[in-house]
Amino acid sequence: MNEIAAVLGDEARWRIVGWLAERPRSVGELVELTGLRQPQTTKHLQALARAGVVSVAPLGQKRVYALEAEPLREFGLEIGELVRKAEAQAGERDVLARYQAALDAETAAAVRERWADGREFSFERLVPAPPDVVWRYWVEPEKLATWWAPPSLAVVEVVLDPRPHGDAVLEFRDAEGRYRSEGHVQEATENERLVFDLAVLGDASYTAEYDLELDEVPEGTRLRLGLRITDTTVEAAPAIAGIETGWGQVLDNLTETIKGAQR
Structure with missing residues (x-):
């Protein structure tokens, strides 16, 4: 999960994942879409492949990349659990907000x-x-x-x-x-x-x-x-x-x- 989070944190890779979610694409297509040079695009794809997010299939002279849904599904479940926990702590965030407001008021009053x-x-x-x-x-x-x-x-x-x-x-x-x-x-x-x-x-x-x-x-x-x-x-x-x-x-x-x- 850490590797997936790290690899998806790059803006270019995130955009590549979005395009591959639509359909498998060749390296050439992705070069055009990203506006990057081929070596740069290939490095991004290799990083995604190492994390298990994409797979590659050689088709003749082309290399076609496809998005792997299962790792992303598991990653999504982890993110969903974090969201659930964060929502469950809404009361704690309210406590912090009230304390901050009280602290600002008391600090202003504490002049002697x-x-x-x-x-x-x-x-x-x-x-x-x-x-x-x-x-x-x-x-x-x-x-x-x-x-x-x-x-x-x-x-x-x-x-x-x-x-x-x-x-x-x-x-x-x-x-x-x-x-x-x-x-x-x-x-x-x-x-x-x-x-x-x-x-x-x-x-x-x-x-x-x-x-x-x-x-x-x-x-x-x-x-x-x-x-x-x-x-x-x-x-x-x-x-x-x-x-x-x-x-x-x-x-x-x-x-x-x-x-x-x-x-």
């Missing part, structure tokens, strides 16, 4: 330290499981690690010790590096409420104060998460811009992870 202090966000999800199950996915490290990361990041360490002054730690990694936050639990009422803070370490720092509430409903648990920003640095603009889309993805991860475990 503490520029985003007091900014608040709120999220809500209906999770098809009782509050005690959802609670465990917040306070048990092995469960937390299964969902608390957007697609581009992996969890390295995560702790939410559900008692006042308990440790709160979150560390991600991606291809560019690691990103660590540390804080403490302020309030914990089992299966009902968890209040904690996390301060992002490094130059692009800010502190996020979280207020998680779990309410039992007939469908399972209504999860509400409030988030308030303090201590923002100018360099934190990219992180602040990603809060809305990032937490939306993370809470979707949580919901789908619990759904899968309940089956």
